[in-house]
Amino acid sequence: MDVDRVRSHFAFPDLGRVATNNAATSQPPRELLRLLESLTEDYDNVHRGQSSASRRTSERFESAYDTFAQWLNAPSRRSIATYRNTTEAINAVMYMLLTQFRDGDNVVTTMMEHNSNFVPWYGMCHEILPAFGRRVECRVARFDHATGALDLEHLAELVDERTKLVCVTGASNFLGTKPPLRTIRAIADRSGYVRDDGRTGSLLLVDAAQLVPSSFVDVQQLDVDFLAFSCHKMLAPFGVGVLYAKEQLLAAGRPFLYGGDMVAEGGVSVDRVDYNDLPWKYAAGTPNILGVIASARALRLVVDLVSPEGAPRWFDDDRPLPRSVVAQAMHRVGGHTRSLTELAMQEAMTIDGLRWYGPALGTPRAPLLAFTVDGVDPIRLAEGLNLEGVEARAGCHCATLAHRDLGLNPPATCRLSFALYTSADDVALAMDAVRRVVRDLRPLAPRATGAGGWTSGGRS
Numbered sequence: 001m002d003v004d005r006v007r008s009h010f011a012f013p014d015l016g017r018v019a020t021n022n023a024a025t026s027q028p029p030r031e032l033l034r035l036l037e038s039l040t041e042d043y044d045n046v047h048r049g050q051s052s053a054s055r056r057t058s059e060r061f062e063s064a065y066d067t068f069a070q071w072l073n074a075p076s077r078r079s080i081a082t083y084r085n086t087t088e089a090i091n092a093v094m095y096m097l098l099t100q101f102r103d104g105d106n107v108v109t110t111m112m113e114h115n116s117n118f119v120p121w122y123g124m125c126h127e128i129l130p131a132f133g134r135r136v137e138c139r140v141a142r143f144d145h146a147t148g149a150l151d152l153e154h155l156a157e158l159v160d161e162r163t164k165l166v167c168v169t170g171a172s173n174f175l176g177t178k179p180p181l182r183t184i185r186a187i188a189d190r191s192g193y194v195r196d197d198g199r200t201g202s203l204l205l206v207d208a209a210q211l212v213p214s215s216f217v218d219v220q221q222l223d224v225d226f227l228a229f230s231c232h233k234m235l236a237p238f239g240v241g242v243l244y245a246k247e248q249l250l251a252a253g254r255p256f257l258y259g260g261d262m263v264a265e266g267g268v269s270v271d272r273v274d275y276n277d278l279p280w281k282y283a284a285g286t287p288n289i290l291g292v293i294a295s296a297r298a299l300r301l302v303v304d305l306v307s308p309e310g311a312p313r314w315f316d317d318d319r320p321l322p323r324s325v326v327a328q329a330m331h332r333v334g335g336h337t338r339s340l341t342e343l344a345m346q347e348a349m350t351i352d353g354l355r356w357y358g359p360a361l362g363t364p365r366a367p368l369l370a371f372t373v374d375g376v377d378p379i380r381l382a383e384g385l386n387l388e389g390v391e392a393r394a395g396c397h398c399a400t401l402a403h404r405d406l407g408l409n410p411p412a413t414c415r416l417s418f419a420l421y422t423s424a425d426d427v428a429l430a431m432d433a434v435r436r437v438v439r440d441l442r443p444l445a446p447r448a449t450g451a452g453g454w455t456s457g458g459r460s
C-alpha cells in the first residue's frame with residue numbers, strides 16, 4: 001500500500017496533525033468534500049418529487065444502499081437500513097425486537113461492549129419491558145483480564161433456551177479484542193431457544209463499529225442476524241450508521257420509526273396501514289440523503305485509495321462492487337493497520353511503567369492501543385500528547401463496564417488508534433511523544449491502580 005499516495009487525498013497531514021484518534025472518527029478525504037458540493041446541483045428530496053433533480057438524487061440514494069449491501073456481501077439492499085450511527089442502529093434493533101420478547105427471556109451481552117451495545121439492553125430489561133410487566137434478564141459475559149479474550153465458556157454458560165439474542169462486539173474499542181464470531185454463532189445456534197417460526201437458536205447481533213474500518217466483513221459467511229457500523233469511522237462525514245439484518249427479520253419486524261415514505265403508496269387508511277417494500281419500510285421521514293450517498297462513495301473510495309496505480313476505479317461509479325474487490329482492499333487495509341499497531345506495541349514495551357490492555361503482541365486486534373502509565377493520570381497524558389501535536393483520547397471510551405471490571409482508578413486509559421492513512425512515521429512520532437510526556441509527568445501525578453494487561457515490567 002502506498003501510504004504517501006493515500007495521505008495526499010487528505011488535509012490533515014499538511015496541517016501537521018498526527019491524527020491518531022481514528023477509533024473515535026476518521027478524517028474525510030478531499031473527494032468527499034467535493035462530492036458533497038457537486039451533489040447540491042441536484043439538491044432535492046428522495047422519493048418525493050417528479051423533478052429530474054429529485055429522480056437523480058433518489059437513484060444515487062438507492063444505489064448507496066446497493067453499495068452498503070455489496071460491501072458486507074449482503075444478498076441485496078433489502079437487508080440494509082440506515083440510521084444516524086451505530087448507536088441508533090442498535091437501538092433500532094432493540095425496538096424492532098421489543099415486542100417479541102417473552103416473559104422470562106434473556107439477552108446475553110459482554111463486559112467489553114461499548115455502552116451503545118450494553119445500555120440499550122439494560123434499558124430494555126430494566127426500564128422499558130418491566131413497565132409492561134415483562135421480565136427479561138440482561139446477562140453479561142466476562143473477559144480475561146490478562147489477555148482481553150472474551151470468556152467463551154462463561155458466554156456459553158449464560159446462553160440458554162431462554163436467550164432470544166446474543167449481542168457482541170466484533171472488535172472492542174478499548175481492548176482491541178476481536179471475539180471469534182463463528183464460535184459465538186455456534187453457541188447462539190445451540191441455545192435451544194424456540195423462535196416464533198418454530199426454528200431453534202438465538203439471534204446474533206454484532207457491533208461492527210470497530211471491525212468494519214479495518215477488516216473484510218462478510219455477513220453471509222459469518223451468518224449474523226444483525227450487524228451495525230458507523231460510516232464516520234470509515235472516511236465518511238458524520239451522521240450515517242448502517243444496519244444489516246437478515247431480510248426475513250426486517251420483513252417480519254416492527255420498524256423503530258413510523259411515518260412518511262415507510263408506507264406503501266396510498267396504503268394508509270384510518271384502520272389500516274400497509275408498509276413499503278424493503279428496505280424503505282425502515283426509512284421513515286426524510287433521511288440523511290447527502291450523508292448516505294457520501295458514505296457509500298467513501299467505501300468505494302477506500303478501494304481506490306489502497307489499490308495499486310492502474311487498477312480499476314470505483315469511486316465515481318455505480319457498478320456493483322465485487323466481493324473479491326472489497327475483500328482484497330480490506331485485506332490491504334488490515335495488513336497495513338496491523339503492522340502499525342505492532343509497531344506501537346513494540347515501542348510501548350520500552351516505555352517505563354506503561355501497561356497496555358487487551359491481546360498480546362501477535363494476537364489479532366483492532367488497530368488501537370489503550371494504556372495507562374503508573375503514576376500518570378490518562379487525561380493529563382492525552383493533554384500532554386496534544387501539546388506535542390499528537391491526537392489521542394483518554395477516558396473510558398464508552399467502554400465503562402470493562403474499565404470498571406479491570407478496577408481502573410480513575411476508570412480511564414489513554415488510547416491511540418490507527419487508520420488506513422496512518423503512516424509508520426505517525427506511530428513513531430506518537431510513541432516518542434508518549435515517552436517524553438511520561439518522563440515529564442511521571443514524578444508529579446498520583447498513582448493509577450488497576451489490574452490486567454501488559455506492562456513494560458512484564459505481565460501484571
Ligand SMILES: Cc1ncc(COP(=O)(O)O)c(C=O)c1O
Nearest residue numbers: 085086087114116173209210230
Ligand atoms: C465498538 C463501538 N461500538 C459503538 C460505537 C458507537 O458509535 P457511534 O458513536 O457512531 O454510534 C463505537 C464508537 O466509538 C464503538 O467504538
